[in-house]
Amino acid sequence: MKLLIVEDEKDLSQSIVKYLGSEKFICEVAYDFHTAMEKIHVNDYSCIILDINLPNGNGLDILKELKLLAKDEGVLIISARDSLDDKIRGLNLGGDDYLAKPFHLAELAARVLAIIRRKSFGGFNQISIGELVLNLNEKTLKNDVEEIPLTRKEYELLLYMFSNKNKMITKEAIVEHLWGDHTDMADNFDFIYSHVKNLRKKLINAGCPDYIKAVYGMGYKFVIS
Amino acid sequence: MKLFTKYNRINLYVMALVFCISGLIYYLIISGVLIQELDEALLRYKNRTEVFIKANQVIPEFNDFEEIQVSALKVTHASDKSIKTVRMYDTDEQVTEDFRQLSFTVKLNAQFYLLTVSKPIEGTKLLINVIAITTIVLLLVVILSSFLVNQSILKKLWRPFYLTLNELNGFKLDSHSLPKLPETEIDEFSLMNKSVYELIQSADNDYRALKEFTENASHELQTPLAIIRAKLDLIIQEENLSDGNSSALKIIYSSVQRLTKLNRSLLLLAKIDNGQFNATERIDMKERLLEKVEQFHELWTAKKLVNSLDISASFLKGNSELIDILLNNLLSNASSHNVSGGALYISLLNNRLIVSNSGSEVALDRTRLFSRFYKENLHSQHNGLGLSIIKQICDRSGITIQYNHLGVTHSFMLSWE
Numbered sequence: 294m295k296l297l298i299v300e301d302e303k304d305l306s307q308s309i310v311k312y313l314g315s316e317k318f319i320c321e322v323a324y325d326f327h328t329a330m331e332k333i334h335v336n337d338y339s340c341i342i343l344d345i346n347l348p349n350g351n352g353l354d355i356l357k358e359l360k361l362l363a364k365d366e367g368v369l370i371i372s373a374r375d376s377l378d379d380k381i382r383g384l385n386l387g388g389d390d391y392l393a394k395p396f397h398l399a400e401l402a403a404r405v406l407a408i409i410r411r412k413s414f415g416g417f418n419q420i421s422i423g424e425l426v427l428n429l430n431e432k433t434l435k436n437d438v439e440e441i442p443l444t445r446k447e448y449e450l451l452l453y454m455f456s457n458k459n460k461m462i463t464k465e466a467i468v469e470h471l472w473g474d475h476t477d478m479a480d481n482f483d484f485i486y487s488h489v490k491n492l493r494k495k496l497i498n499a500g501c502p503d504y505i506k507a508v509y510g511m512g513y514k515f516v517i518s
Numbered sequence: 519m520k521l522f523t524k525y526n527r528i529n530l531y532v533m534a535l536v537f538c539i540s541g542l543i544y545y546l547i548i549s550g551v552l553i554q555e556l557d558e559a560l561l562r563y564k565n566r567t568e569v570f571i572k573a574n575q576v577i578p579e580f581n582d583f584e585e586i587q588v589s590a591l592k593v594t595h596a597s598d599k600s601i602k603t604v605r606m607y608d609t610d611e612q613v614t615e616d617f618r619q620l621s622f623t624v625k626l627n628a629q630f631y632l633l634t635v636s637k638p639i640e641g642t643k644l645l646i647n648v649i650a651i652t653t654i655v656l657l658l659v660v661i662l663s664s665f666l667v668n669q670s671i672l673k674k675l676w677r678p679f680y681l682t683l684n685e686l687n688g689f690k691l692d693s694h695s696l697p698k699l700p701e702t703e704i705d706e707f708s709l710m711n712k713s714v715y716e717l718i719q720s721a722d723n724d725y726r727a728l729k730e731f732t733e734n735a736s737h738e739l740q741t742p743l744a745i746i747r748a749k750l751d752l753i754i755q756e757e758n759l760s761d762g763n764s765s766a767l768k769i770i771y772s773s774v775q776r777l778t779k780l781n782r783s784l785l786l787l788a789k790i791d792n793g794q795f796n797a798t799e800r801i802d803m804k805e806r807l808l809e810k811v812e813q814f815h816e817l818w819t820a821k822k823l824v825n826s827l828d829i830s831a832s833f834l835k836g837n838s839e840l841i842d843i844l845l846n847n848l849l850s851n852a853s854s855h856n857v858s859g860g861a862l863y864i865s866l867l868n869n870r871l872i873v874s875n876s877g878s879e880v881a882l883d884r885t886r887l888f889s890r891f892y893k894e895n896l897h898s899q900h901n902g903l904g905l906s907i908i909k910q911i912c913d914r915s916g917i918t919i920q921y922n923h924l925g926v927t928h929s930f931m932l933s934w935e
Contacts, residue, residue, distance in 0.1 A: 302741055308748035312755075373740035378794070395744035395778055398751040446816065461754050465775045472813060473846065474782060484820030509764040511754060511771065 326350025367408035463512035678702035874929030881923035
């Protein structure tokens with residue numbers, strides 16, 4: 294699958310490439326408006342990560358061009374000018390999701406994967422990892438034999454970890470993903486710990502290996518080969 | 519005190535004083551003139567007497583003089599004529615009265631006679647009455663006329679001033695529109711309006727510039743923050759970090775997180791200021807609150823908080839996103855400033871939401887509570903913007919917020935129409 298990252302800040306776009314890039318994803322980068330226009334004409338992408346403020350042009354015009362070309366690429370808009378107008382206009386012009394800078398790379402990855410899943414499986418899909426099957430429509434988790442009951446938050450946490458498998462996700466990123474931007478939990482991350490502990494217990498009880506590892510006291514990693 | 523009242527009062531005092539003084543002066547002048555007339559009459563009488571004595575060589579009989587009392591006394595020597603005012607008994611009118619008295623000596627057959635001629639000073643009383651009445655009447659006329667003038671002319675003249683005052687009264691710097699000051703032909707008022715307008719305009723520009731500065735600064739910080747965060751996200755993926763490095767990274771990570779939160783809060787405040795959340799809708803507060811309670815439930819369990827809820831149906835007209843942030847902030851505050859094993863109480867009833875939590879025995883500083891960067895504890899991990907965001911959203915949404923403290927319970931009460 295191919296991703297296009299349209300972002301003029303080279304440091305940021307390279308970090309995104311490094312985080313998302315794997316044998317599964319091939320990432321291309323465009324640092325300005327013209328390059329991005331050229332690339333969308335030539336290639337097809339599974340998802341485009343699009344910054345709105347670009348040298349020589351506006352990211353929203355790229356959205357319009359995609360519409361004109363009748364391309365069905367998923368688009369995740371990223372913007373430093375976190376304004377409601379930008380968000381609404383971007384989404385109206387065919388953007389699939391909107392993420393304000395600064396963001397956690399884990400969050401970006403989760404959003405990109407969600408877009409790709411929506412686009413490529415027509416909204417009907419499931420993810421299997423090892424012996425587990427996560428049904429995204431029913432929001433349920435099953436192993437070979439039975440359903441493993443999860444709370445809403447546990448389900449979201451598991452999906453977040455699936456989307457960032459073998460990557461360390463910090464507690465801060467988890468809080469922001471599960472509770473949103475404007476929740477001021479300050480220094481209190483204990484509840485994340487109990488949350489993860491519960492999820493881990495449920496998975497182990499269902500007969501899975503211990504996938505979730507704590508790393509450096511900073512966060513967790515869903516390890517699967 | 520109103521300008522007109524003050525003006526009228528001063529005017530009244532001054533007028534009363536002026537009229538009293540002028541009445542006194544009238545009285546003195548007129549009575550002076552009268553006495554002079556009397557004196558002249560008395561002198562004419564003296565001349566006539568002297569002429570009579572010279573011709574007839576006898577002291578004239580003094581019976582039949584109307585009002586005038588005359589007496590003749592034999593004296594040993596001549597004295598100068600004198601004229602003075604005396605009090606005497608008026609036999610005709612049977613009252614004691616002021617008389618003007620002229621005394622002079624005449625010589626008849628080597629004998630000196632002292633002749634005294636007295637004439638009542640008539641009309642003084644009348645004069646005083648007339649003057650007093652005139653003064654009072656004139657005073658009343660002046661007061662009445664000045665009252666009428668104030669009512670019509672002054673009010674009309676000062677109209678532009680009051681219009682300006684009215685406009686300024688309802689003006690707020692963050693209202694996005696400058697006041698409309700009235701056109702006027704009066705130089706002073708138009709100068710005043712011009713100055714006021716320029717003042718407001720420059721204040722408005724400064725205010726806007728300041729706001730834009732905050733917003734731009736926050737926006738400019740987003741990109742470097744995004745880069746730092748992305749790089750950190752990559753570094754922490756490294757498998758073999760030393761203990762020292764990983765603990766340093768942990769601190770860097772949480773500091774960047776705080777910086778991001780601070781920046782986000784500042785941006786949010788700027789956006790609320792700029793009216794970017796103006797779209798309103800009818801919000802089911804019960805539904806929203808229950809949603810939030812569910813979200814926070816795990817956090818409360820982790821902190822071992824005893825929560826009691828008393829939530830019934832209530833609706834609010836406001837911006838959906840802002841109300842979401844408001845509830846988030848209220849519940850976050852009540853949770854994170856709570857003590858382990860403390861209590862948390864949420865009540866929603868008849869357009870009134872109360873959120874209380876256990877905390878310290880010391881009340882928050884009411885005067886600074888909602889100001890930006892207010893912190894009870896300087897080393898707190900909180901950025902001190904949470905309550906000012908709450909306040910700002912309440913102001914925007916027509917919600918009144920009140921802080922109460924009793925024992926160890928801190929509570930915020932929100933009420934709306």
